[in-house]
Amino acid sequence: MKMTRLGQTELMVSGIAMGCWALSGVETWGAQDETEAVRTVHAALDAGITLFDTAEAYGDGESERLLGKALVGNRNGVVIASKVRPANLAHAELIAACERSLRNLRTDTIDLYQVHWANPDVPIGDTIEALQQLQKEGKIRAIGVSNFGVRDLQGFASLSACETNQLPYSLLWRAVESKIVPECLKRGVGILAYSPLAQGLLTGKFESADAVPEERRRTRFYSSARPLARHGDTGCEEEVFLAIAEIRSICREIGRPMAHVALAWLLHQPGVTSVLAGARRPEQIRENAAAEALVLDLDTLQALDRATQAVKKAIGENPDMWQSQSRYR
Ligand SMILES: NC(=O)c1ccc[n+]([C@@H]2O[C@H](COP(=O)([O-])OP(=O)(O)OC[C@H]3O[C@@H](n4cnc5c(N)ncnc54)[C@H](OP(=O)(O)O)[C@@H]3O)[C@@H](O)[C@H]2O)c1
Numbered sequence: 567m568k569m570t571r572l573g574q575t576e577l578m579v580s581g582i583a584m585g586c587w588a589l590s591g592v593e594t595w596g597a598q599d600e601t602e603a604v605r606t607v608h609a610a611l612d613a614g615i616t617l618f619d620t621a622e623a624y625g626d627g628e629s630e631r632l633l634g635k636a637l638v639g640n641r642n643g644v645v646i647a648s649k650v651r652p653a654n655l656a657h658a659e660l661i662a663a664c665e666r667s668l669r670n671l672r673t674d675t676i677d678l679y680q681v682h683w684a685n686p687d688v689p690i691g692d693t694i695e696a697l698q699q700l701q702k703e704g705k706i707r708a709i710g711v712s713n714f715g716v717r718d719l720q721g722f723a724s725l726s727a728c729e730t731n732q733l734p735y736s737l738l739w740r741a742v743e744s745k746i747v748p749e750c751l752k753r754g755v756g757i758l759a760y761s762p763l764a765q766g767l768l769t770g771k772f773e774s775a776d777a778v779p780e781e782r783r784r785t786r787f788y789s790s791a792r793p794l795a796r797h798g799d800t801g802c803e804e805e806v807f808l809a810i811a812e813i814r815s816i817c818r819e820i821g822r823p824m825a826h827v828a829l830a831w832l833l834h835q836p837g838v839t840s841v842l843a844g845a846r847r848p849e850q851i852r853e854n855a856a857a858e859a860l861v862l863d864l865d866t867l868q869a870l871d872r873a874t875q876a877v878k879k880a881i882g883e884n885p886d887m888w889q890s891q892s893r894y895r
Contacts, residue, residue, distance in 0.1 A: 567616075568581050572645065572730065595846070606851050610855065618644065622651055649680040649712055656696075676707070758840050787803065
């Protein structure tokens with residue numbers, strides 16, 4: 567697997583990373599067998615994946631605990647990325663949250679510690695002071711953010727090193743391209759692309775919006791009439807499934823599975839350091855890891871761009887997957 571430098575750090579990470587949210591088996595994802603979760607992490611390691619992303623918020627620490635368990639005896643060469651909740655950004659809360667995450671992960675240091683979402687109620691200087699204290703103590707190695715819009719990123723990066731911005735980015739979710747990607751490029755902040763398979767849509771396994779599990783139909787792809795939606799948008803279900811049909815025919819032409827094409831497309835986009843592909847089973851992460859070697863030619867990249875323009879237009883400039891009133895500033 568090709569390795570990329572994480573921001574301006576010395577850390578090198580695999581282009582395909584494993585996202586560990588679904589391993590917690592709660593909220594959006596439904597039950598997850600623990601042994602299968604551990605086997606999935608081991609399959610990722612065997613496939614050459616070295617970056618694993620988790621968060622204290624995923625299953626209230628359960629994702630971190632499972633990752634920590636799976637990494638016992640396998641910690642060398644692995645880059646662990648975790649995140650602190652927006653509710654824990656004040657100094658004392660942040661230090662306590664990091665200590666909990668270290669215990670969950672059974673490690674002495676978190677390689678990349680990220681602010682999960684900005685919190686306008688906590689002075690950013692307070693958060694940064696706590697992060698820098700943790701860094702001095704060796705409890706975290708690098709600092710990053712997630713879901714930061716241009717203004718928040720400028721404010722943060724003017725006071726602290728900021729190696730990465732973790733953002734929702736996929737063939738079907740391109741809202742970050744207009745303003746946030748250029749800002750990251752300008753500042754040398756690496757992009758970690760999340761929900762790169764659009765929560766399974768870009769594997770081609772769902773034939774219609776009705777076939778998608780209800781807990782996943784919360785995002786702005788789907789109509790606000792869907793029971794668990796907490797946005798007010800009409801959604802763009804029709805555009806999404808028309809785009810998927812187009813992508814399917816492009817994949818057929820080049821003879822590659824849709825998951826490979828979706829993940830490889832991201833690796834061809836400027837500023838993307840690594841693609842956080844979620845997986846719940848060993849065969850999924852093996853399939854996802856194989857995408858790293860796929861080189862897409864210009865014709866294919868242009869065809870994929872055309873296929874996803876209507877969804878891009880429908881989603882607009884708000885990168886927030888779940889809320890019409892964007893939390894990005
Ligand atoms: N910073 C943030 O706010 C934020 C938000 C969301 C995610 N993330 C990060 O990004 C990671 C990935 O995003 P995500 O989990 O939302 O979505 P994703 O990577 O787009 O989709 C992952 C899901 O798709 C299915 N899948 C994966 N590979 C597959 C394959 N090869 N074939 C068929 N199905 C496959 C699996 O679920 P099923 O088998 O159940 O279909 C898996 O859980 C997360 O784990 C997390 O680390 C961060």
